[in-house]
Amino acid sequence: MSDSRNFVLGVFDDEDVLLSAVRKVRGAGVKIDEVYSPFPVHGLDEELGYKRSRLPIAAFMFGILGTSLALTMQFWMLGVDWPMIIGGKDFTPLPDFIPVTFELTVLLAAFGMVGTFFVSTDLKPWKDPKMLDLRITDDKHVMAIDLGQNKSVDAQTINSVLKDSGAIEVNDKEVED
Amino acid sequence: MQVTSSVRTPLITGGKTVHDVTEDICRQVEGKPSKSWLLGMGMALTAFGIGFIAVAATLWEGIGMWGLNKTVGWAWDITNFVWWVGIGHAGTLISAVLLLFRQKWRMAINRAAEAMTIFAVICAAMFPVLHMGRPWLGAYWALPLPNTFGSLWVNFNSPLLWDVFAISTYFSVSLVFWYIGLVPDFATIRDRATGVRKKIYGALSLGWNGAAKAWSRYESVSLILAGLATPLVLSVHTIVSFDFATSVIPGWHTTIFPPYFVAGAIFSGFAMVLTLMLVTRKLFKLEDYITIEHIGLMNIVITITGSIVGIAYITEFFVAWYSGVPAEQYAFFNRMQGPYWWAYWSMMTCNVISPQLFWFKKIRTNIAATFIISIIVNIGMWFERFVIIVTSLHRDYLPSSWAMFYPTVYDMGVYLFTFGLFFTAFLLFAKFFPVVNMAEIKSIVKSSSEKQTA
Numbered sequence: 272m273s274d275s276r277n278f279v280l281g282v283f284d285d286e287d288v289l290l291s292a293v294r295k296v297r298g299a300g301v302k303i304d305e306v307y308s309p310f311p312v313h314g315l316d317e318e319l320g321y322k323r324s325r326l327p328i329a330a331f332m333f334g335i336l337g338t339s340l341a342l343t344m345q346f347w348m349l350g351v352d353w354p355m356i357i358g359g360k361d362f363t364p365l366p367d368f369i370p371v372t373f374e375l376t377v378l379l380a381a382f383g384m385v386g387t388f389f390v391s392t393d394l395k396p397w398k399d400p401k402m403l404d405l406r407i408t409d410d411k412h413v414m415a416i417d418l419g420q421n422k423s424v425d426a427q428t429i430n431s432v433l434k435d436s437g438a439i440e441v442n443d444k445e446v447e448d
Numbered sequence: 449m450q451v452t453s454s455v456r457t458p459l460i461t462g463g464k465t466v467h468d469v470t471e472d473i474c475r476q477v478e479g480k481p482s483k484s485w486l487l488g489m490g491m492a493l494t495a496f497g498i499g500f501i502a503v504a505a506t507l508w509e510g511i512g513m514w515g516l517n518k519t520v521g522w523a524w525d526i527t528n529f530v531w532w533v534g535i536g537h538a539g540t541l542i543s544a545v546l547l548l549f550r551q552k553w554r555m556a557i558n559r560a561a562e563a564m565t566i567f568a569v570i571c572a573a574m575f576p577v578l579h580m581g582r583p584w585l586g587a588y589w590a591l592p593l594p595n596t597f598g599s600l601w602v603n604f605n606s607p608l609l610w611d612v613f614a615i616s617t618y619f620s621v622s623l624v625f626w627y628i629g630l631v632p633d634f635a636t637i638r639d640r641a642t643g644v645r646k647k648i649y650g651a652l653s654l655g656w657n658g659a660a661k662a663w664s665r666y667e668s669v670s671l672i673l674a675g676l677a678t679p680l681v682l683s684v685h686t687i688v689s690f691d692f693a694t695s696v697i698p699g700w701h702t703t704i705f706p707p708y709f710v711a712g713a714i715f716s717g718f719a720m721v722l723t724l725m726l727v728t729r730k731l732f733k734l735e736d737y738i739t740i741e742h743i744g745l746m747n748i749v750i751t752i753t754g755s756i757v758g759i760a761y762i763t764e765f766f767v768a769w770y771s772g773v774p775a776e777q778y779a780f781f782n783r784m785q786g787p788y789w790w791a792y793w794s795m796m797t798c799n800v801i802s803p804q805l806f807w808f809k810k811i812r813t814n815i816a817a818t819f820i821i822s823i824i825v826n827i828g829m830w831f832e833r834f835v836i837i838v839t840s841l842h843r844d845y846l847p848s849s850w851a852m853f854y855p856t857v858y859d860m861g862v863y864l865f866t867f868g869l870f871f872t873a874f875l876l877f878a879k880f881f882p883v884v885n886m887a888e889i890k891s892i893v894k895s896s897s898e899k900q901t902a
Contacts (some may be wrong), residue, residue, distance in 0.1 A: 284893075285894070286894065287894075289883060305659045305660060305661065306659070306660040307657060307658040307659055307660070308634075308658050308660065308663060308888040309470075309658060309887065309890055310466075310632075310663075310701070310888065310890040310891040311663040311667050311887070311891060312663070312891075313662070315660050315663070316660055316661070316662075316663075316664035319660055321660070321661060321664055323664045323668075324664055324668040325670045326665055326672065327668060327672050330672045330676070338486065339839065344592065345604045347497070348592060348601040348604070349601060349604055350603065353600055353601055355600065355601075355603070357603055357605050358605070360605065362466075364605065367604060367605045368604055368691075370607075370610035370613065370614065370683070370687055371604060371609070371610060371613045373615050373679075373683060374613040374617040374680075374683070374832055375613065375617070377617055377621060377676050377677075377679070377680050378617045378620065378621065380672075380676055381620075381621045381624055381625075381673060381676050381677075382621075382624065384669060384672055384673070385624050385628065385669060385673075388628075388665055388666075388669045389654070390571070391665065392661070392662045392665055392666075392900075393655070394631070394654035394655060394656065394662075395654055395655060396651040396652070396654055396655075397651070397655075398654065398655025399650075399655065400635070400650075400653075400655040400656060400657040401657070402639060402657060405637075405639045405640075407657070407658045408635045408636040408638070408639045408642075408656075408658055409466075409467060409470045409631070409636060409639070410466035410467040410469075410890070441736075
């Protein structure tokens with residue numbers, strides 16, 4: 272059994288045409304697999320019906336983790352494990368602990384969120400991106416429609432919908448999985 | 449879709465298309481290094497090599513090679529440290545704060561400015577590390593390691609330790625921020641390349657494919673990182689200023705230090721960005737991306753922060769007089785009229801007077817004038833740190849221990865070393881990495897070109 276997917280690729284060269292095309296194609300009942308762009312197109316994720324990213328929540332959780340780790344570390348080290356008299360002050364002065372707590376909060380929030388982003392988007396150095404069109408990272412937006420996901424619509428209709436909505440080219444592409 | 453107000457002048461000139469952006473930026477990465485690049489690299493490596501002798505001598509013989517004495521225990525080392533960290537403030541400020549304020553002019557300069565930040569922080573870190581004398585043991589003193597490693601827990605009450613955390617967090621978060629921005633651009637280079645180059649840039653691009661889902665997350669990550677980096681930028685120089693402000697030396701023990709240091713850091717950082725960008729722009733023919741508009745806007749930031757620094761100088765003086773504390777009053781009188789008067793007046797001329805010239809639009813939009821003033825500002829900011837550190841230390845409460853500081857050739861050599869390191873790293877970056885954020889610039893091509901034809 273061959274594991275290949277057949278795509279119809281609509282190529283666009285203008286982000287505003289692309290946005291209206293996404294609306295039209297989805298309106299015609301065609302399921303879009305993904306849209307690839309050389310730069311972030313604002314509003315495209317909403318047009319495609321993607322949910323808002325939950326990465327900010329991940330960042331917040333990692334930040335809280337950083338805060339608690341930093342406070343625990345400082346209180347335990349200077350308050351419990353080996354209390355030291357420094358300048359005749361308290362063993363555990365909270366105001367003095369704020370800078371390190373802040374820095375560790377930011378550090379863990381940033382690294383935790385970026386790590387989550389890499390995992391969720393599957394970004395890793397040894398990944399083969401299997402580009403559908405090499406112009407995606409240059410200047411063309413490519414709307415990929417998987418024929419396997421659109422059994423009810425025939426390829427001819429998809430082609431004409433794409434052409435009507437402003438695609439400059441419509442190509443077929445078979446991708447080995 | 450990007451909407452830009454009609455009163456704004458276009459940020460990209462020359463009627464560029466999206467494809468032109470790819471060509472213009474990738475050309476530097478893909479072509480052979482130019483003669484001027486090789487010349488610059490030769491000079492940077494020479495400075496690096498000569499400076500390395502001084503670094504090696506310092507490590508071999510100890511920091512007695514420097515001009516420090518019992519009274520002036522901090523001099524060029526900490527001056528250079530604060531100076532480099534200050535320079536390292538512009539990159540993250542440009543990419544984080546200006547992103548939050550939606551200032552699109554950041555897009556052409558943020559990549560190079562962030563690279564500069566990273567290299568400047570590495571140079572800064574050289575000084576405290578070398579000042580440890582035996583840096584290979586430094587981890588025991590600077591990091592919270594268990595007592596069995598030899599010493600007690602680190603002192604979390606000390607601003608010097610806060611600095612360790614602040615600088616290392618700042619460095620690593622800036623590095624991540626910079627790298628995230630580079631990922632889509634590495635993908636662009638990957639898709640144009642063949643062979644080994646494709647493999648290397650392919651690994652660097654982490655398999656980026658430009659999917660809408662990935663972009664949506666990418667945007668969200670950039671925004672949150674900017675939100676995290678903004679207080680981080682402000683915290684770093686605040687904590688650096690605590691190194692001085694929490695002590696009792698006259699001239700250091702003032703509450704104005706945190707905002708004053710942060711303004712000074714942005715001031716010197718923007719000046720260094722201008723120095724580098726004016727050269728990069730010329731060498732790499734980026735005049736259509738880094739326009740006179742960009743230069744003018746950066747000069748306005750320099751004028752604002754320079755004025756804040758000027759007001760801080762005057763405030764310090766007023767407070768010294770108004771406090772009625774003789775030691776404090778003497779410290780400021782000594783800055784102006786003491787043996788280091790020349791350092792004080794260099795600082796005043798370079799930092800307070802020169803940025804005021806940018807009130808004139810002719811000067812603000814003149815490339816030669818901007819280049820000269822940007823260098824003057826950084827000389828002035830070096831003197832500011834020298835004045836704060838050395839003139840405060842050399843004469844404090846006890847006249848019997850007053851002394852002078854004279855730098856040795858090793859002080860100068862280590863400083864030269866950091867210059868060599870900085871420029872070597874920056875030139876390597878400029879050759880092998882895309883110097884302008886292509887993906888971001890591409891997103892404003894349409895709004896810019898429509899305005900030009902309109």
